Structures are given as C-alpha cells and as structure tokens.
Amino acid sequence: MKIDLTGKTAIVTGSTEGIGYGTALGLAQSGAEVVINGRTQEKVDHAVAKLKAAVPDAKVKGVAADVSTAKGCDTLVAAVPRADILVNNAGIFELKPFFDIPDEEWEHYFQTNVMSGVRLSRAYLKGMMERNWGRIVFLSSESGINIPPEMLHYGFTRTAVLGISRGLAKLAHGTGVTVNAVLPGPTLSEGVGHMIEKMAKESGKPVAQVEKEFVPSIRPTSIIERIASVEEVANMIVYACSPQASATTGAALRVDGGVVESII
Known part of the structure; x- marks a missing residue:
C-alpha cells in the first residue's frame, strides 16, 4: 500500500519532537505539505530544518504558536487558513499524586490537551466538509481508557x-471527512525519555534498567512487553490521514501494545 498525500496540507500541532515530529515526517514522506507547530520559534525552526534534511523535496512550513490558548490557535489559523489534514497532537503529561494537583493545573491540562483540538477543529472542519474531503486525528491514549491513578489529570x-x-x-x-482518535501506549518520545531519566536518578538505577522495567511495572498488561517507538505510533496516524482510511471514522485506533484488556 502506497500512501500518496500529494496536494494535501497537513497541520500537526506540537510537532517539534516526539510523536508529533514523527507524524509530520511520515506525512511529508507521503507527499503532504506539512505545517510544523510548537511554542517557540527556535524549536520550530530546528524541527523544520531537521525534516527538510530528512525529506529534501518536502514542502514544510513552521508556525510558532501556543495552541493551549485561544490566541495561539488564532495565530496558527491566521498563518494557515486552510488545511486538509489536522492532527491534534499537542499535549502534556506528568506523574503527579492526585492530592498535589491544584485547580489551575487541571485547567492547564484541559486547555492544552482538549481545547486546543476543539478550537482548531472548529476552525478547519467546516472547510473540509464543504470540500468533501478531510482528515482530523486526535491523539488520545490508553490512559483515556485505563485511567492511571498516578496522573489522573x-x-x-x-x-x-x-x-x-x-x-x-x-x-x-455522509461527507468525505473522517475524524478518529489514536491511542498510543507507552512510547519512547523525548518526554517519556526525560521522565525515565528522572526516575533513574531518583531510584539510583541505570537508565537502561529503568527503561526495561518501565512497562512491566506500570503497564503489566502490555502484550508486547516494551515501550513502542515513535515511528510505530506515527505509522497509525499517517494511515488514518490517508485516502485508504476512508471507511475508518469515529474510531479509537489503539497502538497500545495490547495494554487495554479488551478485544474491541
């Protein structure tokens, strides 16, 4: 199967690193014109240069905007008024006890992980429907089904x-627009890597050992019994954005390594 997204414009929020960057790379390799987004110009410029080096003929644009705010979303929409593909990837996470999470932190997580996707979908979905083609993908998580007590927020x-x-x-x-959610399990993004390094420092164990023990200790139901790579998750997202996925919509597409104890 060859995915061809030539002529399509794809926005990937939070795409300067991790799953977002992996997705942007995969979309660019499939011929899409890709919009890299991040909070700082420096990180955006670095990611754009990195992607151009990996895919020399890629059409890539960078927009620095904090999509956790309404103003940031407006900045992104002003810079890119039309999109055929929207990947709502921007998100934050942290291990933190429930009793230590203040109200403002709950609000910050909601604005970043939820409202960014709401605002941008509101901006782009109507145009997709009018043109009778479009793809929106939300990044969820197996943690949206198996709520982790160590990071309820x-x-x-x-x-x-x-x-x-x-x-x-x-x-x-009834349109040619699909909307889906992708649910990764533990994935070795830069963010997870930093968290593992922190855990190693606190425990006094080598990073390699903590990484090996990470999935069996916090997600013992994993069938693959390892952390997934960014590319493995990005592959599912790119497929969901493809013409070949035209009959897949309203779905929760799991790339969780079998963590969720369900056959559907």
Whole structure:
C-alpha cells in the first residue's frame, strides 16, 4: 500500500519532537505539505530544518504558536487558513499524586490537551466538509481508557478527546471527512525519555534498567512487553490521514501494545 498525500496540507500541532515530529515526517514522506507547530520559534525552526534534511523535496512550513490558548490557535489559523489534514497532537503529561494537583493545573491540562483540538477543529472542519474531503486525528491514549491513578489529570483529558472525536465524526456524516482518535501506549518520545531519566536518578538505577522495567511495572498488561517507538505510533496516524482510511471514522485506533484488556 502506497500512501500518496500529494496536494494535501497537513497541520500537526506540537510537532517539534516526539510523536508529533514523527507524524509530520511520515506525512511529508507521503507527499503532504506539512505545517510544523510548537511554542517557540527556535524549536520550530530546528524541527523544520531537521525534516527538510530528512525529506529534501518536502514542502514544510513552521508556525510558532501556543495552541493551549485561544490566541495561539488564532495565530496558527491566521498563518494557515486552510488545511486538509489536522492532527491534534499537542499535549502534556506528568506523574503527579492526585492530592498535589491544584485547580489551575487541571485547567492547564484541559486547555492544552482538549481545547486546543476543539478550537482548531472548529476552525478547519467546516472547510473540509464543504470540500468533501478531510482528515482530523486526535491523539488520545490508553490512559483515556485505563485511567492511571498516578496522573489522573492527564487521563481525564484523554477520555474527553475520545468523546469529542466520536462526536465530530458524526457531525461530518455522509461527507468525505473522517475524524478518529489514536491511542498510543507507552512510547519512547523525548518526554517519556526525560521522565525515565528522572526516575533513574531518583531510584539510583541505570537508565537502561529503568527503561526495561518501565512497562512491566506500570503497564503489566502490555502484550508486547516494551515501550513502542515513535515511528510505530506515527505509522497509525499517517494511515488514518490517508485516502485508504476512508471507511475508518469515529474510531479509537489503539497502538497500545495490547495494554487495554479488551478485544474491541
């Protein structure tokens, strides 16, 4: 199967590193014109240069905007008024005890992980429906189903995203627009890498040992029994953005390594 997205414009939020960058790379390799987004110009410029080096003939644009705010979303939409593909990837996470999470932190997680996707979908979905083609993908997580007690504020936002993506898919019924959510399990992004390094420092164990023990200790139901690579998750997202995925909509597409104890 050859995915060809030539002529399509794809926005990937939070794409200067991790799953977002991996997705932007995969979309560029498939011929899409890609918009890299991040909070700082420096990181955006670095990611754009990195992607151009990896895919020399790629059409890549960078937009620095903090999409956790309404102003940041407006900045991105002003810079890119039309999109055929929107990947709502921007998100934050942290291991933190429930009793230590203040109100403002709950609000920050909601604005970043949920409202960024709501605002941008509101900006781009109508145009996709009018043109009768489009793809919106929300990044959720297996934590949206298996709510982790060690980061409740993260889990609840990923559950919310599942409801929004399903509802928007229904809103776009009968058109060539699909809306889906992708649910990664533990993935070795830069963010997870930093978290593992922190855990290693606190425990006094080598980083390699902590990484090896990470999945069996916090996600013992994993069938693959390892952390997934960024590319493995990005592959699912790129497929969901492809013409070949035209009959897949309103779905929760799991790339969780079998963590969720369900056959559907």
